[in-house]
Amino acid sequence: xxxxxxxxxxxxxxxxxxxxxxxxxxxxxxxxxxxxxxxxxxxxxxxxxxxxxxxxxxxxxxxxxxxxxxxxxxxxxxxxxxxxxxxxxxxxxxxxxxxxxxxxxxxxxxxxxxxxxxxxxxxxxxxxxxxxxxxxxxxxxxxxxxxxxxxxxxxxxxxxxxxxxxxxxxxxxxxxxxxxxxxxxxxxxxxxxxxxxxxxxxxxxxxxxxxxxxxxxxxxxxxxxxxxxxxxxxxxxxxxxxxxxxxxxxxxxxxxxxxxxxxxxxxxxxxxxxxxxxxxxxxxxxxxxxxxxxxxxxxxxxxxxxxxxxxxxxxxxxxxxxxxxxxxxxxxxxxxxxxxxxxx
Amino acid sequence: xxxxxxxxxxxxxxxxxxxxxxxxxxxxxxxxxxxxxxxxxxxxxxxxxxxxxxxxxxxxxxxxxxxxxxxxxxxxxxxxxxxxxxxxxxxxxxxxxxxxxxxxxxxxxxxxxxxxxxxxxxxxxxxxxxxxxxxxxxxxxxxxxxxxxxxxxxxxxxxxxxxxxxxxxxxxxxxxxxxxxxxxxxxxxxxxxxxxxxxxxxxxxxxxxxxxxxxxxxxxxxxxxxxxxxxxxxxxxxxxxxxxxxxxxxxxxxxxxxxxxxxxxxxxxxxxxxxxxxxxxxxxxxxxxxxxxxxxxxxxxxxxxxxxxxxxxxxxxxxxxxxxxxxxxxxxxxxxxxxxxxxx
Numbered sequence: 001x002x003x004x005x006x007x008x009x010x011x012x013x014x015x016x017x018x019x020x021x022x023x024x025x026x027x028x029x030x031x032x033x034x035x036x037x038x039x040x041x042x043x044x045x046x047x048x049x050x051x052x053x054x055x056x057x058x059x060x061x062x063x064x065x066x067x068x069x070x071x072x073x074x075x076x077x078x079x080x081x082x083x084x085x086x087x088x089x090x091x092x093x094x095x096x097x098x099x100x101x102x103x104x105x106x107x108x109x110x111x112x113x114x115x116x117x118x119x120x121x122x123x124x125x126x127x128x129x130x131x132x133x134x135x136x137x138x139x140x141x142x143x144x145x146x147x148x149x150x151x152x153x154x155x156x157x158x159x160x161x162x163x164x165x166x167x168x169x170x171x172x173x174x175x176x177x178x179x180x181x182x183x184x185x186x187x188x189x190x191x192x193x194x195x196x197x198x199x200x201x202x203x204x205x206x207x208x209x210x211x212x213x214x215x216x217x218x219x220x221x222x223x224x225x226x227x228x229x230x231x232x233x234x235x236x237x238x239x240x241x242x243x244x245x246x247x248x249x250x251x252x253x254x255x256x257x258x259x260x261x262x263x264x265x266x267x268x269x270x271x272x273x274x275x276x277x278x279x280x281x282x283x284x285x286x287x288x289x290x291x292x293x294x295x296x297x298x299x300x301x302x303x304x305x306x307x308x309x310x311x312x313x314x315x316x317x318x319x320x321x322x323x324x325x326x327x328x329x330x331x332x333x334x335x336x337x338x339x340x341x342x343x344x
Numbered sequence: 345x346x347x348x349x350x351x352x353x354x355x356x357x358x359x360x361x362x363x364x365x366x367x368x369x370x371x372x373x374x375x376x377x378x379x380x381x382x383x384x385x386x387x388x389x390x391x392x393x394x395x396x397x398x399x400x401x402x403x404x405x406x407x408x409x410x411x412x413x414x415x416x417x418x419x420x421x422x423x424x425x426x427x428x429x430x431x432x433x434x435x436x437x438x439x440x441x442x443x444x445x446x447x448x449x450x451x452x453x454x455x456x457x458x459x460x461x462x463x464x465x466x467x468x469x470x471x472x473x474x475x476x477x478x479x480x481x482x483x484x485x486x487x488x489x490x491x492x493x494x495x496x497x498x499x500x501x502x503x504x505x506x507x508x509x510x511x512x513x514x515x516x517x518x519x520x521x522x523x524x525x526x527x528x529x530x531x532x533x534x535x536x537x538x539x540x541x542x543x544x545x546x547x548x549x550x551x552x553x554x555x556x557x558x559x560x561x562x563x564x565x566x567x568x569x570x571x572x573x574x575x576x577x578x579x580x581x582x583x584x585x586x587x588x589x590x591x592x593x594x595x596x597x598x599x600x601x602x603x604x605x606x607x608x609x610x611x612x613x614x615x616x617x618x619x620x621x622x623x624x625x626x627x628x629x630x631x632x633x634x635x636x637x638x639x640x641x642x643x644x645x646x647x648x649x650x651x652x653x654x655x656x657x658x659x660x661x662x663x664x665x666x667x668x669x670x671x672x673x674x675x676x677x678x679x680x681x682x683x684x685x686x687x688x
Contacts, residue, residue, distance in 0.1 A: 078422055079452030081618060108423030109455045113618060136583055152641040154632045164579040166586050175579040177572045207633055225569020228521045231644040232576075234629060235508040235519040238622040239480055242510050245619030249628055269613060271455065274425060275589030278582040284593055285578060288498045289551055297496040300575040 003317040011316065012037045015052055017332050022059040023066035028091045035090040035121035040318070041311035042304040046185030047122045049318060053325055055088075055118070057258045064088065064118050064262075069095050078103045078110040084117025086261055092117045093126060097268060104135050104270035113244040114266040119255040123163035124176025128301065130270060131165030131172030138269040139163035142240050145250045147180045148220035150230035153207025155220035156249050158264070159183065160233040160240075164300075168279040174301030179233030181222040187213050240265040347661040355660065356381045359396055361676050366403040367410035372435045379434040379465035384662070385655035386648040390529030391466045393662060397669055399432075399462070401602045408432065408462050408606075413439050422447045422454040428461025430605055436461045437470060441612060448479050448614035457588040458610040463599040468520025471509030472645065474614060475516030482613040483507035486584050489594045491524045492564035494574035497551025499564035500593050502608070503527065504577040504584075508644075512623040518645030523577030525566040531557050584609040 012033050019029035032055075040048035058064035068087035075081050080100050084092040096112045103110035120126070123139050130137035143158035157179075164175040182201050190197055191213035202216035203209055210216055223230035241248045246265025254262030282299045290297050356377050363373035376399075384392035402408035412431035419425050424444050428436040440456045447454035464470070467483050474481035487502035501523075508519040526545050534541055535557035546560035547553055554560055567574035585592045590609025598606030626643045634641050 075618060076451040076453075079618075107420040107451075109420075109453055109613070111453045111615065136586060149629055149632060149641045151635055151639060152629070152632050153635050156629055156632050162576070164576075164583065166579065166582040168582070168586075173579055173582050175575045177575060207635065225573050228568050228573070231519045231521060232506070232508075234626075235510065235517055235644060238510040238512070238517050238625060239508065239615075241619055241625060242480060242512075242617055242622045243615055243619050248622070248625040265619070269453070269615075271583075271587055271613075273586055274419060274423075274457065275585060275587050275609070278586045278592070281582060281585060281592040282578075285493055285496070285500055288493060288496050288500050291495055291497050291551065295495060297493045300579060 002320040004320050004323040005315050005317055006323070007315045008037055008041055008312060011040070011049065011318065014326060014330055015049065018052065018056060018326065018329055019059075019066075021332055022056050024059070024088065025067065028066075028069070028088060031090050031094055032088045035125055037316075038125055038308070039122040040316045041308045042122070043307040044122055044304075046183050049322060049326065050185075051119065051121075053322075053329075054258055056329065058118070061258065063254075063259055068092075070114070070117070072096070072099060078107045080110070080112040082112055082114040082117070084114050084262075086116055086118065089118040089120040089262075090125075093120050093266060093268075097126060097130065097270075100268065100270055101130070101133060101135060105272050108274065109269070109271045111243075111270070112268050113240075114268075115244050115246050116262065117264075117266055118262045120266060122176065123161050124165075124174050124301070124304065126268065127163035127165030127176065128172060128174040129165075130268075131167045131174060134167050134272070135165075136167065136271040136273070137163070137165040139165075139267070140236050140240050141266045142237050142246060142248070142252060142264040144252050144256050144264075146184050146221050147223055147233060148203055148207075149234065150223055150227045153203055153220070157223070157230075157233050158237055158252060159221070160237045162232070162236060166278055167273070168277060168282050170279075171305060172301065173278065173282060173299055174304070176300075176304070177224075179223055179229050179236065181224045181229075184217075184221060187216050187221065191217055240267050243267055346664040348664050348667040349659050349661055350667070351659045352381055352385055352656060355384070355393065355662065358670060358674055359393065362396065362400060362670065362673055363403075363410075365674075365676055366400050368403070368432065369411065372410075372413070372432060375434050375438055376432045379469055381660075382469055382652070383466040384660045385652045386466070387651040388466055388648075390527050393666060393670065394529075395463065395465070397666075397673070398602055400673065402462070405602065407598070407603055412436070414458070414461070416440070416443060422451045424454070424456040426456055426458040426461070428458050428606075430460055430462065433462040433464040433606075434469075437464050437610060437612075441470060441474065441614075444612065444614055445474070445477060445479060449616050452618065453613070453615045455587075455614070456612050457584075458612075459588050459590050460606065461608075461610055462606045464610060466520065467505050467507035468509075468518050468645070468648065470612065471507035471520065472516060472518040473509075474612075475509030475511045475518060478511050478616070479509075480511065480615040480617070481507070481509040483509075483611070484580050484584050485610045486581050486590060486592065486596060486608040488596050488600050488608075490528050490565055491567055491577060492547055492551075493578065494567055494571045497547055497564070501567070501574075501577050502581055502596060503565070504581045506576070506580055510622055511617070512621060512626050514623075515645065515649060517622065517626060517643055518648070520644075520648070521568075523567055523573055523580065525568045525573075528561075528565060531560050531565065535561055584611050587611055
């Protein structure tokens with residue numbers, strides 16, 4: 001496989017142009033593009049530019065709305081319910097969070113629940129942004145059924161990720177984790193490269209353990225951490241369903257296809273402090289004795305932050321095929337030129 | 345080892361009498377005893393009667409207060425801050441939750457943060473009770489440092505459990521999980537019985553992997569689920585610290601000793617519905633194809649509920665030594681008689 005090396009600004013402006021061409025107002029296009037590029041820069045390409053062609057198709061066929069930003073209904077002074085109206089995931093979510101932050105600061109806690117919203121992208125982005133504003137953020141979203149229960153064999157759970165941001169100096173704690181053992185994107189990547197999966201990652205369609213990525217694509221992924229990870233994933237999914245009224249289980253669609261409205265649910269809980277800074281504690285953890293003297297203990301978010309800085313300095317690598325697809329779509333001006341083409 | 349078989353009511357009234365003798369008012373003694381006995385009945389003896397002798401010593405030497413129920417301060421209409429005043433954990437927490445439920449029902453969300461409170465016991469008890477009242481409950485508490493970071497070798501994290509209750513019919517989802525691979529109670533149990541640990545459970549004091557439970561007692565326990573479980577445990581701990589102002593890391597004390605005031609933090613987030621019931625989804629998960637045809641897929645809380653019903657029907661087994669210790673303390677009347685003594 002060949003990758004293209006480009007800088008963040010070039011890739012972001014390409015994504016923005018494509019979104020604007022699809023009818024998205026410039027500020028919203030910038031928000032959507034930023035989410036995709038931050039994921040690339042932090043080393044999570046499954047939430048990066050890979051998702052842009054599908055999003056453009058959804059905008060093109062009217063499944064996603066280029067202009068809707070969500071209908072806000074305050075159920076109480078600290079509970080905002082949002083109908084995302086099939087707007088762009090980050091545009092709807094960021095507008096909702098901006099509305100909810102003052103409520104959390106005033107009342108100590110505030111919630112926004114969101115339905116009918118497109119894919120949010122990297123959930124940790126929101127948790128990190130809120131934590132930098134001084135607010136604790138718990139973020140949850142449901143997804144297509146890809147994961148089997150502990151002791152089960154059918155894909156009936158979403159990858160149901162959890163993000164948590166806790167304010168601290170010099171950097172917040174930013175946790176962003178799916179409750180699956182691996183992502184379906186990783187299974188597809190192994191299939192593409194012909195590399196077997198690790199044992200315990202997946203089952204085939206008949207429910208038998210498999211290390212064949214092609215068989216796993218039609219099967220299911222394991223929850224992370226055994227019974228506990230299963231319980232966490234199901235619990236988060238059930239909670240989001242109960243609070244948002246979103247679809248559940250195998251009825252969830254719209255983040256991995258071109259044509260179905262997005263019917264999953266998103267939930268954010270924001271809380272403002274009353275205790276004391278966690279900075280000293282996090283530094284104690286970072287400074288504790290590592291297993292490998294060359295690899296200091298990291299706090300959630302440290303690794304992604306380091307990768308982001310590396311990407312700002314040295315650019316990001318995009319799969320050649322994806323880059324060609326995106327630049328071919330870019331009819332507004334001469335196609336963007338990557339800095340280099342890398343053989344891998 | 346020999347176990348004593350007793351019924352729940354006999355054991356509960358023994359615990360209540362001992363607490364009343366220590367100066368605890370009868371209704372509070374009943375609450376504290378219920379928490380201990382529910383844990384026994386659900387098969388979690390580490391949170392059961394084992395903790396009563398220590399609690400009685402704490403009451404006896406003035407470290408715990410038999411009568412304080414917590415000082416309530418409403419920071420907003422939906423944020424209750426509680427100074428537990430070293431009262432009994434369940435007494436302080438249940439009174440706080442009763443105060444917060446109406447706020448959650450009215451505003452959609454409400455929080456209570458608690459400091460200076462003794463050990464809560466089984467965290468799932470609270471989540472289950474709230475879910476039965478129709479309210480989603482996220483419960484968190486911090487603990488003594490027993491767990492090492494992912495990539496680290498020192499005990500600097502608490503076992504930082506998470507409980508989640510989601511209303512459903514006929515039974516709520518009740519998740520109750522520590523973020524450690526195993527409990528330190530389990531390590532002590534292996535040491536007592538001379539049974540080696542499983543690889544990956546623990547490190548010795550020097551930070552090397554060990555299956556020797558005696559070496560592990562002075563070392564540290566692994567987080568569950570690798571880097572994700574570590575991130576979750578540290579994230580929950582940092583969040584509770586930030587919101588409550590409780591102690592963190594190696595400074596936490598008072599739930600495993602007789603003499604230190606309890607300085608950990610407790611946090612509950614209650615939310616009331618706006619979506620739809622999760623009952624149908626949970627039943628779909630329960631009805632999905634199991635890996636073992638004889639073992640249907642369970643939803644968090646199902647196993648504990650079945651064990652509880654079994655205990656109500658057939659009694660509970662208490663370690664003979666512990667039962668002797670408790671009955672010897674019971675000077676108020678003739679010692680309670682167990683139904684039978686079992687050789688194991």
